[in-house]
Amino acid sequence: MTQAQARTPMxxxxxxxxxxxxxxELIFVRHGEQHIPDPRTGPVGETFDPPLxxxxxxxAKVVGERLSVDRIDVVYASPLKRALETGRQVARHHRMEPIVVDxxxxxxxxxxxxxxRSAVDFLGQGLLLGIRERMLREKKWDVYPYSESSFDFRKRTVNAVESIIAQNEGKRVVIACHGGVINAYVGHIIGVDYDMFFxxxxxxxxxxFSGQGVRALQSLNDVHHLRTNEWTLVSH
Known part of the structure; x- marks a missing residue:
């Protein structure tokens, strides 16, 4: 069958x-592993924007190399250090800089x-343990007090991604961001209520994929490019 005789889409x-x-095509890349200060015992302010x-x-270098062989039209990134540096490792292979979206x-x-203040000092050990148990069962950000709400988080992240789609019709776009952001957008398009479903x-x-008013999930959590040295580069 020639290209001119391609079948009608079913x-x-x-x-x-x-x-x-x-x-x-939206290619969501979660950032690389970050330094992880303990919010329970250390100041919460140190946990918001740690570096890789x-x-x-x-x-980040490995995922950049993986995407270096593909056509990439534009790279977007969160402003937080861990995501922005990951986005830069992708963008540099295509002689561009990431566009930062707050x-x-x-x-x-x-x-x-x-x-x-630390979370345990401010909230108390009992409440902190109770919150953790609720998150294990409910998987909703709203279990955390003194935090951004689930509704507000999903609204801003979905709107951000939809804005990117509106400006990049027909392009291949990399979005370097966070696990919560990926869960929020994918959960939105497939109808999952959990804030963290994977x-x-x-x-x-x-x-x-996006087009003709449709948003379609094509793949999720691909780590094959990290399968080096017996999975030593795979982490969560």
């Missing part, structure tokens, strides 16, 4: 944007606790 092609021309760890820097930043847990690995790749 219902599932239209529903999942397979074999459809002119679609926008040594392993995180390696992960609303791609991670969920702001404990943002209203004084920055110089745990993206550091520098994993998830792909969404």
């Amino acid at each position: 219902v599932f092609d239209r529903a999942f944007l397979t074999d459809i021309e002119g679609i926008t 760890s040594e392993r995180g820097e390696q992960q 609303d791609l930043r991670e969920i702001e847990v404990f943002r209203d606790i004084p920055a110089d 745990r993206p690995a550091h520098c994993s790749i998830s792909v969404v």
Whole structure:
């Protein structure tokens, strides 16, 4: 069959944007592993914007190399250090700089606790343990007091991604961001109520297609590019 004789798209092609021309491809990349201060015992202010760890820097370089062989039209990134540096590792192979979008930043847990106080000092050990148990069962950001709400977080992140789609019709777009952001957008398009329904690995790749008013999940949490030295670059 020649290209001119290509078949008419069927219902599932239209529903999942397979074999459809002119679609926008969103490549979500979670940031590399970060230095992780303990918010329970250390000041919460130190947990909001940590840099990449040594392993995180390696992960970012590997995902950048993985995407270096693909056509990439534009790279967007969260302003937080761990995501922005990951985005730069992708963008540098394509001689571009990431476009920073503030609303791609991670969920702001404990943002209203004084920055110089620890969570355990401010909330108490009992309440902190209770919150953790609720999150295990409910998987909703609203279990955390003094934090950004689930509704506000999903609204800003979904709006940010939809804005990117509106400006990049038919392009291949990388979005370097956070596990919460990826869960929020993918959960929105597939109708999942949990705020965290899966745990993206550091520098994993998830792909969404957009076109003709449809948003279709293509792949989730791909880590094959990190399968080096017996998975030593896979972390969460």
